[in-house]
Amino acid sequence: MEGLLTRCRALAACSRQLSGSIPRRFHHCAPGRGKRLVLSRMFQPQNLREDQVPSLEGGSGDLTCKSQRLMLQVGLIHPASPGCYHLLPYTVRALEKLVRVIDQEMRAIGGQKVSMPSLSPAELWRATNRWDLMGKELLRLRDRHGKEYCLGPTHEEAVTALVASQKTLSYKQLPFLLYQVTRKFRDEPRPRFGLLRGREFYMKDMYTFDSSPEAARQTYGLVCDAYSSLFARLGLPCVKVQAGVGSIGGTMSHEFQLPADVGEDQFAVCPSCSFSANVETLDLSQTNCPACQGPLTETKGIEVGHTFYLGTKYSSVFNAQFTNVHGKPSLAEMGCYGLGVTRILAAAIEVLSTEDCLRWPGLLAPYQVCLIPPKKGSKEEVATELAGHLYDHITEAVPQLRGEVLLDDRTHLTIGNRLKDANKFGYPFVIIAGKRALEAPAHYEVWCQNTGEVVFLTKEGVVGFLSQVQVV
DSSP states (O other): OHHHHHHHHHHHHHHHHHHTTSOOTTSOOOTTTTTOEEGGGSOOOSOTTOSOOOOTTSSSTTOOSHHHHHHHHTTSEEEEETTEEEEOHHHHHHHHHHHHHHHHHHHHTTOEEOOOOSEEEHHHHHHTTHHHHTGGGSEEEEOTTOOEEEEOSOOHHHHHHHHHTOTTOBGGGOOEEEEEEEEEEOOOSSOBTGGGBOSEEEEEEEEEEESSHHHHHHHHHHHHHHHHHHHHHHTOOOEEEEOOOTTTOOSEEEEEEEEOTTOSEEEEEOTTSSOEEEGGGSOTTOOBOTTTOOBOEEEEEEEEEEEEEEETTTHHHHTOEEEOTTSOEEEOEEEEEEEEHHHHHHHHHHHHSOSSSOOOOGGGOSOSEEEEOOOTTSTTGGGHHHHHHHHHHHHHHOGGGTTOEEEOOOTTSOHHHHHHHHHHHTOSEEEEOOGGGGSSSOOEEEEETTTTEEEEEOHHHHHHHHTTOOOO
C-alpha cells in the first residue's frame, strides 16, 4: 500500500509539473521526455509513403479532390461508411481551434451558445411542412413506441419552439442570438469530396430573435460582418453572394463562397461594382450586372456559410412572441445563419495546399512547430541533447506555444526524410538541429512552410522569431 501511495504522489507531482494549475493530459509523461510531445506516440494510421490511400472500395479511384486525398493519405480522416469519416487527432485539434475562433466572433456580437438535441420530433417538422418538403435528405427513424424523429440537418423548428416556450419575454430582452456547434445529418444521395459533402458533419448554426424587421436586418448585417471577419482571420478570400432561400425559407439570403476549381456552386461577380450572386438566382439569359450593366464573371465556389432573413416564417407557426413597447404581444423577427465547420477546414486545405503537401490557415494548424533532431548514429547526433533543450526553452519562453511544439523523435530516419514528412503535414514552422547546431553558438535551421523562407537562428533568435506566432 505504501508503495502504491508513493507512486500516486509521484504521478500527481508529474501532472502538476506538466500543466501548472490546468491539467494537460495530452502531454506524454515518459521517462527522460518530461513534458515533450513526441511524434512517435501520435495516432497516425497512414503511411506517408504509400501512393494508394484507403477508400470504401479499397482503392483510390473515388478520390475526386485534393483535400480528400491528402487528408486520407496523412491520416487526418479515415473512412467509416459512405459520407462518414473518423476524425483523427490532428483533425480534431484543428477543428477545436476553428470552433474557438468561431466562438470569439459569435460572442463578440452577443451570441449565446446552446446545445440542442440531434433527435428532433416529427411533429415539429410537420408543423412547418418541412417533414415532407425535405424529402429523402431527411434521415428519419422511429423509437420503440413508434414515435417518429429525424436527425436534424438544421434546427429552426427546435429553437423556435424553445423560445416560444418562454411565455414572459419582453422587447427589452431582445435580440437573442442563440448558436450551437453540433453534428448534423443529411442523407446525401451521392456523398463525395471527403468532408466537403458528407452525410454527417459539424455545423455552426445561429438563430436570432428581434423585436422588429429593422432590428432584425441590423442583426443580419452584424452576423454577416462577423462571418467576413472570421474568414479574413483564417486568410480565406470568401465572397458574399446573393442566394436563394431554398427549403429554409425567408425573404433574403446570402452565401459565403470560397473560390475553388472543385466547387459545386457557380457564382457571378461584377468587377465594376460590388454585385455578386449565385447564378441560380439570375436569369439564364442574363450576362450583364443588373446593378451597373457591366459584364459578369462566373467562378466556381465552395459554399462555407449561408445566412437567411426569416421574418416570422417560423415564429408565426410556433407562436414565438414577446411583449412589445406598448405592452402588446408581437411575433419575433428571425434570422438563421450557418457555417459548415468541417467543410471550412476541408475547403481551406483544398485551396491552400499544394498537390502533395498540406497547408493550413495559420490559426488552425494542429501543431505550430515541428522540431527535428539529428539521426541516431550520424555525425550530428551530439546535437540531439541541444534539440531537447531547445524544445524545453521554446515551451517555457513562449507561453502560447505550450502544447503546440511536436518533437519528431523518429531518429532512425534521416533528417531529410523527416523534413519531407513535416512538409507534407504542413506544420507552419519546422526547426532542424543539423550540422550548424554544432557551431558555437549553435544555429538551427528554421523553415517557414507557408512562405518557403529558410533562416538560421540561434536559440535566442528562434525564441524571438516564434514569439510572434499567433494561436487561439
